[in-house]
Amino acid sequence: MIKVKDVSFSYQAGTEIIKDxxxxxxxxSTAIIGQNGAGKTTFVKLLKGLLKPSSGDIIIGDSSVNExxxxxxxxxxxxxxxNPNDQIFKRSVLEEVLFGPLNIGQxxxxxxxxxxxxxxxxxxxNRLEVNPQDLSLSDKKLLCIASIIAMDTNIIIxxxxxxxxDHLGKQKIKEIIQxxxxxQKLVMTIIHDMDFVAENFERTIVFQQGKAILDGSTREVFxxxxxxxxxxxxxxxxxxxxxxxxxxxxFLTEKELIETIKxxxxxxx
Amino acid sequence: xxxxxxxxxxxxxxHHVHPINKLIYIFIIIVVPLILPLFPVLIAGxxxxxxxxxxxxxxxxxxxxxxxxxxxxxxxxxxxxxxHAENATPLFHLGPLLFYKEGxxxxxxxxxxxxxxxxxxxxxxxxxxxxxxxxxxxxKGLSPKIGYVLQSVFQIIPQMLxxxxxxxxxxxxxxxxxxxxxxxxxxxxLPLLGPVVLNSLIQTRERAMALEVRGFSSLxxxxxxxxxxxxxxxxxxxxTLWLVLLAAIIWRVVL
Amino acid sequence: MxxxxxxxxxxxxxSTEKLALDDIxxxxxxxxxxxxxxxxxxxxxxxxxxxxxxxxxFYQGAYxxxxxxxxxxxxxxxxxxxxxxxxxxxxxxxxxxxxxxxTVYEEIAFGLENMGLTRIEMLERIDSVLDxxxxxxxxxxxxxxLSGGQxxxxxxxxxxxxxxxxxxxxxxxxxxDPQGSEEVFRAIGELSNQGMTVVMVEHKIEKIAEYSDRVLxxxxxxxxxxxxxxxxxxxxxxxxxxVVAPVYTRVCQALKxxxxxxxxxxxxxxxxxxxxxGKIHD
Ligand SMILES: Nc1ncnc2c1ncn2[C@@H]1O[C@H](COP(=O)(O)OP(=O)(O)OP(=O)(O)O)[C@@H](O)[C@H]1O
Ligand SMILES: Nc1ncnc2c1ncn2[C@@H]1O[C@H](COP(=O)(O)OP(=O)(O)OP(=O)(O)O)[C@@H](O)[C@H]1O
Ligand SMILES: [Mg+2]
Ligand SMILES: [Mg+2]
Numbered sequence: 088m089i090k091v092k093d094v095s096f097s098y099q100a101g102t103e104i105i106k107d108x109x110x111x112x113x114x115x116s117t118a119i120i121g122q123n124g125a126g127k128t129t130f131v132k133l134l135k136g137l138l139k140p141s142s143g144d145i146i147i148g149d150s151s152v153n154e155x156x157x158x159x160x161x162x163x164x165x166x167x168x169x170n171p172n173d174q175i176f177k178r179s180v181l182e183e184v185l186f187g188p189l190n191i192g193q194x195x196x197x198x199x200x201x202x203x204x205x206x207x208x209x210x211x212x213n214r215l216e217v218n219p220q221d222l223s224l225s226d227k228k229l230l231c232i233a234s235i236i237a238m239d240t241n242i243i244i245x246x247x248x249x250x251x252x253d254h255l256g257k258q259k260i261k262e263i264i265q266x267x268x269x270x271q272k273l274v275m276t277i278i279h280d281m282d283f284v285a286e287n288f289e290r291t292i293v294f295q296q297g298k299a300i301l302d303g304s305t306r307e308v309f310x311x312x313x314x315x316x317x318x319x320x321x322x323x324x325x326x327x328x329x330x331x332x333x334x335x336x337x338f339l340t341e342k343e344l345i346e347t348i349k350x351x352x353x354x355x356x
Numbered sequence: 357x358x359x360x361x362x363x364x365x366x367x368x369x370x371h372h373v374h375p376i377n378k379l380i381y382i383f384i385i386i387v388v389p390l391i392l393p394l395f396p397v398l399i400a401g402x403x404x405x406x407x408x409x410x411x412x413x414x415x416x417x418x419x420x421x422x423x424x425x426x427x428x429x430x431x432x433x434x435x436x437x438x439x440h441a442e443n444a445t446p447l448f449h450l451g452p453l454l455f456y457k458e459g460x461x462x463x464x465x466x467x468x469x470x471x472x473x474x475x476x477x478x479x480x481x482x483x484x485x486x487x488x489x490x491x492x493x494x495x496k497g498l499s500p501k502i503g504y505v506l507q508s509v510f511q512i513i514p515q516m517l518x519x520x521x522x523x524x525x526x527x528x529x530x531x532x533x534x535x536x537x538x539x540x541x542x543x544x545x546l547p548l549l550g551p552v553v554l555n556s557l558i559q560t561r562e563r564a565m566a567l568e569v570r571g572f573s574s575l576x577x578x579x580x581x582x583x584x585x586x587x588x589x590x591x592x593x594x595x596t597l598w599l600v601l602l603a604a605i606i607w608r609v610v611l
Numbered sequence: 612m613x614x615x616x617x618x619x620x621x622x623x624x625x626s627t628e629k630l631a632l633d634d635i636x637x638x639x640x641x642x643x644x645x646x647x648x649x650x651x652x653x654x655x656x657x658x659x660x661x662x663x664x665x666x667x668x669f670y671q672g673a674y675x676x677x678x679x680x681x682x683x684x685x686x687x688x689x690x691x692x693x694x695x696x697x698x699x700x701x702x703x704x705x706x707x708x709x710x711x712x713x714t715v716y717e718e719i720a721f722g723l724e725n726m727g728l729t730r731i732e733m734l735e736r737i738d739s740v741l742d743x744x745x746x747x748x749x750x751x752x753x754x755x756x757l758s759g760g761q762x763x764x765x766x767x768x769x770x771x772x773x774x775x776x777x778x779x780x781x782x783x784x785x786x787x788d789p790q791g792s793e794e795v796f797r798a799i800g801e802l803s804n805q806g807m808t809v810v811m812v813e814h815k816i817e818k819i820a821e822y823s824d825r826v827l828x829x830x831x832x833x834x835x836x837x838x839x840x841x842x843x844x845x846x847x848x849x850x851x852x853x854v855v856a857p858v859y860t861r862v863c864q865a866l867k868x869x870x871x872x873x874x875x876x877x878x879x880x881x882x883x884x885x886x887x888x889g890k891i892h893d
Pocket of ligand 1: 098099104121122123124125126127128129130169749755756757758759760761786788
């Protein structure tokens, strides 16, 4: 759905932030992980067309970002910003969510329906008239997610969606990602929470200093502990526990580990 | 998000002039034409300012601002040239329009004065790091709070621009067209204004908190990270500036 | 030595009807590392703001009870004077930037200038926090031209450089890469060992379990429990407060393996490994 070809980018001449990246994205849900400052946010802003590559090209569907405006691309690709303060600009929760759908040409009834559905998914359906500035950070982030989901684009990128979320918040986001996957959409998420990556994504890409140094199924990627350590990423807690208990295999969920211990155990459990 | 300042980091003589001297210079540029309301004085001011901007290597950077100011002044020139109350002596025709000497010169004088003042401020703003100016004044006894307000004034334009950029990104990434012909751009500009003002206000409030939790209003004696800079020829320049003022006064009295 | 005393603290925001903090009382000793946990909207950030005086000085509203830090009643002191003793790192680092400095280096110096430190002392402290939080490479960058994680590191650095007696951190590692958050916990833990009193809000429950001396569980503005990590995470009603125990605890609970005290479940990786290792065939 996205083809990235030899893309480089720099904010200031002389320091390249994205270095000659070539990647293809299909429908597999994808996590992008890596060190602070590795260039993850910059990379997705390039996909979104908000920044233009200094060389190379990106093809979304069948249009090249170099030849299209972000506004046109908005029909196909949605991005939830890392900092909610950068995204929110309307005076009520409902207006904020309606902005995108109306602008990409959904008719008012459909837009309203999509907006209300999206707000229900994040649990803000009872706060339609609240000024977004009075929301706590976690709710602001959920509002930003709702504003993008309501646009019903085929590609959805989330930049650190779990910031400030408690267990329930993460659960909601997990369900949202599942439902988007079921609708055959490409979900791409930048995230530092490895436990969340392990549970939710089929594919994982590791960024380091402007390059994609590792790309594969999530299980394969978490098996590469040396490369991960170099990219300053830790395996998920459950993987670590399995490792310290002396297992060779890579565990991604609690259930996997518990079952394995149960069958291995000397004691009656 | 861009740097919140108009300051241009260059290494020229003007950049090494003491900020206080630049303030005195602005004062002189404002006051001397009031003491000596003569065209040659205004012209001399224009020449002086242009030379200084060129030396400081920021002339190009100041052009858009002059362009904007001139656009406004041009309307003054036209209105006064045509309709000034004391208009009596015809000066020239422009198509069907007749410009009068009194109004035209009156407006020209205003134009030159404003240009001079704007230019003098540009010299200060473009060649002085806001924090250097504020620190100099605070060292000389100005209250840090007033200093902060002063600095914020310097930052208003760049700050608005950066807020505008942020909101514009939020809008175009959700399908609002901001690129294209003039009409599209104007159409995109209007819905920006409300949010820009509102978000700027919110930011101001957040900033106030950020300052307080770092001890900004504490009663302790403040110190500075930056050492007092070695400014060049400070006394000499200051002396010359005051001399110019004195000369203007004497000229006025003697004449 | 008692460092923070909170007595019957109640607070309500002006625009709301519900109490954000509802009759909270507790005491924190000098040098303790306190973790605060609770679901979204539990009142964690509000409590942080009450400890540094932003509540009630900045946010008006109904306020009752007392917060005493180092013998000073917060309500009677100005935020600025208090800030030299009690530092706070905000939940959103973006709102912590003063906006009056052009480089990361100067931004960190801002608080130090207000403290009246000598230039030499400033340089020393800034270099050390830049190194501690791994942002030396961006020290000459504009504070707004940073990645989210870099900005969060800068926010922590700018408060730690002030060396306050008490440091309050509201989810300081939410945008950090895994090793970065480990390093921040370790650095803050080290400061606490050296006598700094630490109050940290975090959803990263595994880290809270590992580093906290005691954990305060907050729910709908009330203090539900304030006890050791093992005690808190062994509670069987945790989920009622929207909190989930560390994955290590959950695995041990599923396998019914308690600590040697026979009462609590392991809360950290090392405890879990100790309890489980002997029970597995190789
Ligand atoms: N506006 C900007 N101007 C200059 N440099 C920038 C700007 N924004 C980001 N950078 C730099 O580009 C690099 C990549 O930043 P980016 O925001 O893409 O990182 P990231 O991988 O998203 O990090 P994080 O996990 O901290 O969010 C960083 O070194 C950052 O300092
Ligand atoms: N500025 C405000 N005005 C009005 N109500 C507020 C304000 N800030 C917070 N609240 C409300 O006070 C309650 C406590 O909020 P607080 O931000 O302290 O929660 P929190 O535990 O920090 O949550 P989170 O995990 O989302 O950060 C919530 O119901 C919230 O909606
Ligand atoms: Mg980022
Ligand atoms: Mg909070």
